[in-house]
Each structure stands twice: as structure tokens, then as C-alpha cells.
Amino acid sequence: MSDIILGIESSCDDTSAAVLCDSVLLSNVIASQDVHKAYGGVIPELASRAHQANIVPVVSEALKRAGVSPGELSAIAFTRGPGLLGSLLVGTSFAKALAIAADCPLVEVNHLQGHLMAAFIQQKDVPARHPSFPYLCLLVSGGNSQIVRVDSPLDFTILGQTIDDAVGEAFDKCSKMMGLGYPGGPVVDRLAKLGDPKKYSFSKPHIPGYDYSFSGVKTSLLYFVRDRMAEDPSFMENNKEDICASFQRTLIDILMDKLVKAAKDTGIKEITIGGGVSANSELRARITEEGKKRGWNTYLPEFKFTTDNAAMIAMAGYHHFKAGHIADLSVAPAARASQL
Ligand code: KG4
Numbered sequence: 001m002s003d004i005i006l007g008i009e010s011s012c013d014d015t016s017a018a019v020l021c022d023s024v025l026l027s028n029v030i031a032s033q034d035v036h037k038a039y040g041g042v043i044p045e046l047a048s049r050a051h052q053a054n055i056v057p058v059v060s061e062a063l064k065r066a067g068v069s070p071g072e073l074s075a076i077a078f079t080r081g082p083g084l085l086g087s088l089l090v091g092t093s094f095a096k097a098l099a100i101a102a103d104c105p106l107v108e109v110n111h112l113q114g115h116l117m118a119a120f121i122q123q124k125d126v127p128a129r130h131p132s133f134p135y136l137c138l139l140v141s142g143g144n145s146q147i148v149r150v151d152s153p154l155d156f157t158i159l160g161q162t163i164d165d166a167v168g169e170a171f172d173k174c175s176k177m178m179g180l181g182y183p184g185g186p187v188v189d190r191l192a193k194l195g196d197p198k199k200y201s202f203s204k205p206h207i208p209g210y211d212y213s214f215s216g217v218k219t220s221l222l223y224f225v226r227d228r229m230a231e232d233p234s235f236m237e238n239n240k241e242d243i244c245a246s247f248q249r250t251l252i253d254i255l256m257d258k259l260v261k262a263a264k265d266t267g268i269k270e271i272t273i274g275g276g277v278s279a280n281s282e283l284r285a286r287i288t289e290e291g292k293k294r295g296w297n298t299y300l301p302e303f304k305f306t307t308d309n310a311a312m313i314a315m316a317g318y319h320h321f322k323a324g325h326i327a328d329l330s331v332a333p334a335a336r337a338s339q340l
Contacts, residue, residue: 002021002022003021003022003074003075003318003321003322004019004020004021004026004068004072004073004074005019005020005073005074005075005076005077005107005314005317005318005321006018006019006059006062006063006068006070006073006075006076006077006098006314007019007020007077007078007109007310007311007312007313007314007315007317008055008059008076008077008078008079008091008094008095008310008313009078009079009091009111009114009308009309009310009312009313010051010055010078010079010083010087010088010090010091010092010094011079011081011082011083011084011087011088011091011111011308012042012047012083012084012087012142012143012308013032013033013036013042013047013050013087013308014030014031014032014033014307014308014309015030015031015033015050015051015054015055015058015090015091016028016029016030016031016058016308016309016310016311016313017029017055017058017059017061017062017063017310018062018309018310018311018313018314019062019063019065019066019068019314020121020311020314020315020318021066022318023120023121023122023315023318024122024123024124025121025122025123025124025311026065026066026067026068027061027062027063027064027065027066028062028304028309028310028311029058029061029062029065029310030058030304030308030309030310031050031054031057031058033046033047033050033054035050036182037181037182039182040172040176040181040182041172041176041182042084042142044084044085044086044087045086047084047086047087048084048086048087048089048090051087051090051091052090055090055091055094056094059094059098062310070098070101070102070104071102073102073104074104074105074321075104075105075106075107075317075318075321075326076095076098076099076102076104076105076106076107076317077095077107077108077109077313077314077316077317077318077320077321078091078092078094078095078106078107078108078109078313078317079091079109079110079111079114079313080092080108080109080110080327080331080333080334080340081110081111081333081334081335081336081337081339081340082110082111082112082143082334082335082336082337082339082340083111083143083333083335084335085333085335088333088334088335089333091333092331092332092333096329096331099329100329105321105326105327106326106327106329106331107317107320107321107325107326107327108320108325108327108331109313109316109317109320110316110337110340111308111313112139112144112146112148112337113154113156113316114312114313114315114316115137115139115141115144115274115275115306115312116137116139116148116150116156116274116316117153117312117315117316117319118274118301118305118306118309118311118312118315119131119137119272119274119299119301119305120153120315121301121305121311121312121315129299130299131150131270131271131272131297131299132270133150133151133152133270134149134150134151134266134268134270135149135150135268135270135271135272135299136148136149136150136159136259136262136263136266136268136270136271136272137150137271137272137273137274138255138259138271138272138273138274138278138287139273139274139275140166140167140168140255140273140274140275140276140277140278140283141166141168141274141275141276141277141307141308142166142168142169142172142183142275142276142277143166143168143169144161144162144166144275145161145162145166145167145168145212145214145255146158146159146160146161146162147159147160147161147210147258147259147262149262149266149268153316153319154319154320154323159210159262159266160209160210160211160212160258160262161211161212162211162212162213162214163207163211163212163213164213164214164215165213165214165215165218166214167212167214167251167254167255167277168183168185168275168276168277169214170214170215170217170218170251171183171184171185171188171248171251171277172184172185173218174188174218174221174222174247175187175188177221177222177225178225178236178240178243179236180240180244183276185276185277185279185280186279187244188244188247188248189248189279189280189281189282191240191241191244191245192241192244192245192247192248192249192282193245193281194241194245195240195241195242195243195244195245195246196241196242196245196246197245197246197248197249198246198249199239199242199243199245199246200224200242200243200246200247201246201250202217202220202221202224202246202247202250203216203217203220204216204217204250204253204254205217205254210258210261210262211258212254212255212258214251214254217247217250217251217254221243221247225243248280248282249282252280252282252283252286255283256286256287256290259271259287259290260290260294263294263296269294269295269296269297270296270297270299271287271291271296271297271298271299272298272299272300272301273287273299273300273301273306274301274306275306275307276306276307276308278300278301278306279303279306279307284300287300288300
């Protein structure tokens with residue numbers, strides 16, 4: 001018999017609900033929050049309030065598009081963490097209430113595991129293609145920069161992670177500092193296409209193992225722009241394409257160096273990516289190019305499944321449900337991954 005899973009995601013600034021029938025996606029609704037744009041970053045209190053306003057219409061729409069009623073659900077999977085506590089509270093409380101009302105099991109999901117499982121979401125009429133186990137996932141977002149080894153749907157190991165800023169944070173903070181807007185990644189990506197990636201160079205970190213660091217390159221860019229602007233106030237305006245291209249190339253070189261090292265050391269050639277930064281056109285091109293050179297099987301999930309979405313939460317929830325992992329109704333959200 002098929003299992004119908006409702007996924008609910010509210011860890012940051014996207015309210016999302018999705019319905020999955022086994023691994024096949026029936027609906028995926030996402031309400032993004034424009035309210036943060038004016039501040040150049042996510043304001044936690046405003047995010048919680050927007051989730052509160054969005055959650056009922058988003059879940060109703062997801063069920064409607066899927067043609068499923070609450071009574072038909074096999075389980076409700078929700079993001080327990082990591083993320084913003086106030087945001088997580090909205091999704092968690094809603095999931096509990098609906099589980100009681102629909103008399104159906106509740107399944108908690110680690111947001112990170114959702115990103116790892118995104119490659120397995122099947123769409124009707126789209127040929128299924130996903131990595132085989134074990135695979136490596138480069139997970140890059142506004143809050144994470146990690147290389148994860150995935151041995152089965154419920155078994156993963158973080159091989160390396162950032163010791164300071166996440167790569168998405170580096171994109172966002174530098175874009176804000178350069179006056180280019182928020183979120184920074186898409187703007188830098190767009191401008192970089194028009195610039196010379198070799199024009200300027202920024203310092204790269206020397207961190208052992210598979211860990212990352214992005215605060216040094218961020219500081220290097222800040223000082224560079226400050227010093228050049230002191231000499232020529234129009235420097236930024238006249239050179240923003242080259243600065244973005246050079247900065248982006250530096251970030252991607254850092255990401256790729258460690259991914260290549262992890263693939264070589266583990267012998268794993270199944271490679272996937274996840275998180276908002278995996279939308280970056282240059283990163284996608286570099287992974288594809290490296291993959292061809294090194295005999296990797298690369299899987300680049302569609303953008304709508306790489307940023308925060310409930311389809312990936314339902315996908316991970318499905319595996320937990322099959323394994324009998326049912327959450328207690330006293331479950332509380334956890335802001336940090338170490339608390340999960
Ligand atoms: O996974 P995600 O939606 O949620 C958070 O972790 O918050 O990732 C958001 C991040 C932001 O830092 C944004 O600048 C970045 O993903 N991003 C990109 C691109 N599109 C979004 N970074 C680089 N290039 C892009 N095209």
C-alpha cells in the first residue's frame with residue numbers, strides 16, 4: 001500500500017508544505033517572505049510572524065493540489081531543526097495540531113537530512129535519476145557549507161563543514177557591503193557572468209581536512225573594496241562585474257578543492273549538491289566539468305528542490321516513517337543540529 005506523507009518546512013524564511021505518495025511528488029507549495037529584503041537579511045521575529053500568517057493557506061493549498069484530505073495522510077513530517085527557533089515553533093505546533101486532528105502519526109525531520117534526500121524526489125512524467133549509496137553531497141546554503149557522506153537514507157556522516165561563515169553568508173554579506181542587494185547569491189551570480197574571474201585575487205584559507213572557512217575571503221574582499229574606493233569613489237560601480245566574477249571564482253575554488261579531495265580519499269564517485277547556493281550557475285558548471293574529468297556521476301537537483309522546501313522534508317520523513325520512527329506529541333523544536 002502507498003504511503004501519503006505531508007511535509008511541513010518552516011526553519012528559516014520559506015513556509016512550505018508538500019505531499020508525497022511514496023517517493024512521487026503530488027504537490028509542493030512554497031511561500032517566500034519578501035519582508036526581509038528591506039533589511040538585507042532574515043529578521044527572525046518577522047519570519048515567525050510571516051510563517052504564522054502563511055502556514056494555514058500553504059498547507060491547505062498543498063493538500064488541495066495533491067487531491068488529498070487530512071484523513072488520507074499516512075504521516076505528517078515536519079522540520080524539527082536546525083533553524084530559527086520562532087520559525088520552527090510555528091511549523092512544529094501546526095504539525096502537532098494537524099496530527100491530533102487527523103489522528104495520524106507525526107514524524108520529525110532534521111532539515112539537513114531533507115537536503116540530502118532531495119535528489120530522491122520523483123516527479124510524475126520525469127524519468128527518475130538519483131545517486132546510489134554511498135554518495136557525497138556538497139551542502140551549501142545560507143547556514144551550511146558541508147561535505148556529507150550518505151550511506152543510506154537514514155545514515156549520513158558530516159566529513160567537513162565550515163568553521164565560521166557559510167558560503168551563502170559570504171555571498172550575502174559581501175553583496176550587502178557592495179550595495180548590490182539581498183539575497184546576494186543570485187545578484188553576484190548574474191553580475192559575475194559579465195566579468196573577468198581572473199581580474200582580482202582574494203586570499204584563500206588553509207584549513208586541514210575537509211573543513212571550510214569563508215570569513216577570511218570575505219574580509220579580504222571588504223578591505224580590497226574599502227582601499228580601492230578610498231582612491232577612486234567610482235571604483236565599485238565601474239568594476240562590479242569583475243569583482244563579483246573574481247570573488248565568486250574564489251568561493252567556488254574553495255568549495256571544489258575540498259570536494260575533489262573528499263571524492264579522491266573516499267573513492268566515492270556519486271556526487272550531488274544541495275542548499276540555496278547550489279543554484280549558482282558557475283558551481284553547477286564546475287561540478288559538471290570536474291565530474292566529466294574525474295568519472296563522477298553527478299546529480300544536480302532542480303533548483304526548486306535545492307532551496308528550502310517541504311518536498312525534501314516529506315522525502316526524509318517517508319524513510320523515517322517506513323523505519324517506524326514516530327515522534328511523541330511532546331516533541332519540541334531544536335535550533336541547533338547538535339540538539340537533534
Ligand atoms: O537553502 P537556502 O534557500 O536557505 C538558507 O540556508 O537560508 O539558501 C539561501 C542562500 C542565500 O545565501 C543565497 O544568497 C544563496 O542561497 N543563493 C545563491 C544563489 N541563489 C541563492 N548563492 C549563489 N548563487 C546563486 N545563484
